[in-house]
Each structure stands twice: as C-alpha cells, then as structure tokens.
C-alpha cells in the first residue's frame with residue numbers, strides 16, 4: 367500500500383503505491399520504546415537491541431534542539447548518576463544525542479506516556495494532512511488512517527501540531543520551527559500556492575470566535591449563536607479538506623447543542639456525521655470511538671426522555 371523513500375529536502379517520506387480510500391488503516395504499529403518522562407529515555411533506549419539504537423540515532427534531529435543546552439547537560443549528568451551510570455563526557459554527549467532524537471520524533475500516547483515508532487516516524491508533516499495518527503489502547507498500537515482519498519504516488523502526511531484549530535500561518539510555522547526545526551512549506555503555508563485563501567478564511571473565523579467569546583446574549587440566544595459559529599467552523603475545516611478527528615468532535619458538540627435547544631433531528635444528524643468521521647480516523651475497534659458512541663447514546667436517551 368505504501369513505500370518509504372526520499373522526499374527531497376524533507377529526508378524520507380511515506381508514499382502511496384496504490385489509490386488509498388478514505389478511512390483505510392495504513393499502519394498499526396507497536397512502539398519501539400515507551401517512557402514516562404524524559405529521565406527514562408536514555409536507559410530505555412540503551413536497553414534496546416543495537417539495530418534499534420542505530421535506527422534512533424539516524425532519526426532526524428531539530429537543529430535548534432540539537433544544540434543541547436548547558437542545563438540539559440547538567441540534567442543529563444544528574445539523571446545518569448541517579449540511575450547509577452558514571453557520567454563520563456562521552457556518555458553525557460551520547461545521552462544528549464539520544465534525548466534530542468527522542469524529543470524530535472516521539473508521539474504522545476496520553477497518560478504521560480511518550481513513544482518512538484519506526485514506520486510512523488517516517489510520516490512528514492502537513493498543516494492540511496491526508497492522514498491522522500492516534501493511539502489505539504485496545505490494540506496497544508499507534509494507528510494511521512487516511513482522512514481523505516489518496517492517489518497512487520502521493521506523499522502521505524500527518525499533522526505534527528495535534529489539534530491546531532484555526533492557527534494562522536505564522537503561528538503554525540513558529541511552532542513547527544521551534545518544535546521540529548523545519549520551515550513548513552505545505553499547501554497552505556506556502557504563500558504562493560495558498561493564494562491567500564486559507565489565511566483569509568482562518569482570519570475571518572478567528573474574528574468570529576473572538577466576537578462570540580465576548581458576546582453577551584442570554585443563554586438561550588447564545589446557544590443558537592454557538593450552533594451557528596460551530597457550523598461556520600465546520601465549513602472552514604471542510605473547505606480546507608481537513609477531515610481529522612477534530613472535525614468529528616466539533617460535530618458531536620454541535621449535536622449536543624442541538625439536543626439542548628430541542629432540535630432533535632439536527633442533533634441526530636450531527637451525531638451520525640461526527641461518529642462516521644471519528645470511525646474513519648481511528649477505526650471501529652478504537653476505545654476513542656466507543657467513548658464517542660456512548661456519549662451520543664447518552665445524548666439520544668435524553669432526546670427520548672424529553673419527547674412528548
């Protein structure tokens with residue numbers, strides 16, 4: 367379904383070898399190593415087989431983070447002492463290199479656990495990605511699903527920004543530069559290819575959200591405005607081709623707002639749409655999806671209770 371090959375300046379990337387329909391599970395991978403907190407990183411990595419350690423050393427490293435600070439070196443020495451390893455200068459250097467590789471390539475699995483993966487670490491970033499990664503705690507694996515149809519030969523991307531909402535270009539680029547050491551040139555970050563479309567839409571949406579946050583309508587009036595604003599946010603996501611879990615979650619919120627306002631049909635429609643999107647992004651075997659199904663079941667029980 368995919369191959370890993372060079373993606374120009376970005377290093378390696380993941381490319382589709384066939385047409386991949388939306389909702390396809392592209393990867394389900396168990397972590398190479400998991401840690402709870404950075405002080406566990408060095409010990410956990412150095413206990414791995416040599417082949418895996420070599421893989422981690424070769425992972426991309428943020429040029430900025432690579433210049434490990436004096437504070438980091440002091441912390442490295444302290445962590446090594448506390449795990450009874452003698453902190454010689456070469457071990458401290460090695461510690462810093464592995465920590466750097468870890469910081470730039472780890473995924474957050476929730477509950478304070480961070481992990482490194484082999485295949486998944488090869489996905490490059492886009493602010494309008496074609497795929498999304500989520501941890502599936504029932505499988506103990508990180509999955510990547512296609513959030514839209516992908517053509518054969520196309521590079522597949524995920525977003526490194528997590529839930530980025532309606533972040534503007536400068537903010538996204540700043541976060542990516544500081545966190546991952548690259549200047550994003552994706553379809554909406556590149557000024558030429560974006561043509562002002564996304565940036566303009568997002569600026570308008572942010573103004574609308576700010577207006578709403580400062581609005582003073584009574585709670586019922588506010589409920590209607592809230593549904594409208596969330597509807598506009600959905601419109602923005604859909605016009606940008608963002609089909610990730612974040613969109614599904616907005617639909618579920620809209621469903622609950624509609625239920626609260628007594629719009630039963632709209633509530634059911636939004637719930638169904640939100641659940642379908644989430645299933646596409648995480649799969650029907652994911653506890654995240656099951657939680658959302660339960661959440662919508664509770665909502666629809668309230669609708670039935672209220673029915674005359």
Ligand SMILES: [Zn+2]
Pocket residue numbers: 492493494538550551552553554555556
């Ligand atoms: Zn971008």
